[in-house]
Amino acid sequence: QKEVEQDPGPLSVPEGAIVSLNCTYSNSAFQYFMWYRQYSRKGPELLMYTYSSGNKEDGRFTAQVDKSSKYISLFIRDSQPSDSATYLCAMKTGNAGNMLTFGGGTRLMVKP
Amino acid sequence: DGGITQSPKYLFRKEGQNVTLSCEQNLNHDAMYWYRQDPGQGLRLIYYSQIVNDFQKGDIAEGYSVSREKKESFPLTVTSAQKNPTAFYLCASSMAPGTNIQYFGAGTRLSVL
Numbered sequence: 001q002k003e004v005e006q007d008p009g010p011l012s013v014p015e016g017a018i019v020s021l022n023c024t025y026s027n028s029a030f031q032y033f034m035w036y037r038q039y040s041r042k043g044p045e046l047l048m049y050t051y052s053s054g055n056k057e058d059g060r061f062t063a064q065v066d067k068s069s070k071y072i073s074l075f076i077r078d079s080q081p082s083d084s085a086t087y088l089c090a091m092k093t094g095n096a097g098n099m100l101t102f103g104g105g106t107r108l109m110v111k112p
Numbered sequence: 113d114g115g116i117t118q119s120p121k122y123l124f125r126k127e128g129q130n131v132t133l134s135c136e137q138n139l140n141h142d143a144m145y146w147y148r149q150d151p152g153q154g155l156r157l158i159y160y161s162q163i164v165n166d167f168q169k170g171d172i173a174e175g176y177s178v179s180r181e182k183k184e185s186f187p188l189t190v191t192s193a194q195k196n197p198t199a200f201y202l203c204a205s206s207m208a209p210g211t212n213i214q215y216f217g218a219g220t221r222l223s224v225l
Contacts, residue, residue: 032212043216102154
C-alpha cells in the first residue's frame, strides 16, 4: 500500500463546476500538506500549503485537511479550462530531516 | 528572473551510455533535489543535497549519481546501470534542508534509443 493515495483520474468536468480533488494517507505523523499543479510537460508549481488540520482559502481554491480521517482535499470553484492540469498532493512530517511524500497525481480536464 | 533551469528539455540515451542532466538555480537555495516521475507514480526522490559538497541517496538512487560542487548547480548522471531510465526528471530546490516548500524546474524528458 502506498503511503499517499490519489485517484489518477482523469476527472472531466464542465466549465464553472466545483471540483473536488482528494488524497488519503497512512502516516499519522504527516503535519504539512501541499497541493501542486502540474501542466503537461512542465514542472509542478505550488498551489496551496497548509499546516495540520483545518481549511485554507486562496481565491477559487480551498484546501482542507482532516487529520483524524487522514484525508485532504482541494476544492476549485468556478473551474476554468486553464485549470486543466495534473494536481499532486504532497505531505511531510514535522521532522526537519524528512522529505516530501507525493501522491501519484489526479489529471483534471475542464471542458468549455 | 529567479528560478530553476533544467537542460536539455529532451534527451536520448543509447544503450550502455551515461548521460548527464543539468540543473541550475539562482534562488540562493541551500537544498536541491532530483525526482523521477513515471505515469501514475508521482514523484520519487533520487538524490538530494543539503549543502555544497554533500548529498544523500533518496528512495531510488541505484543507477544514478550526482555532484554538488557549487551551490547553484546539482547535475544528475544517469548511468548505464539504470536499466529503465525512460522517465521525466525534475530538479527542485528549497531554501533550507527539509523545508516544506520546494520549487521545481521545467523537467527533462529522457528516452532510450
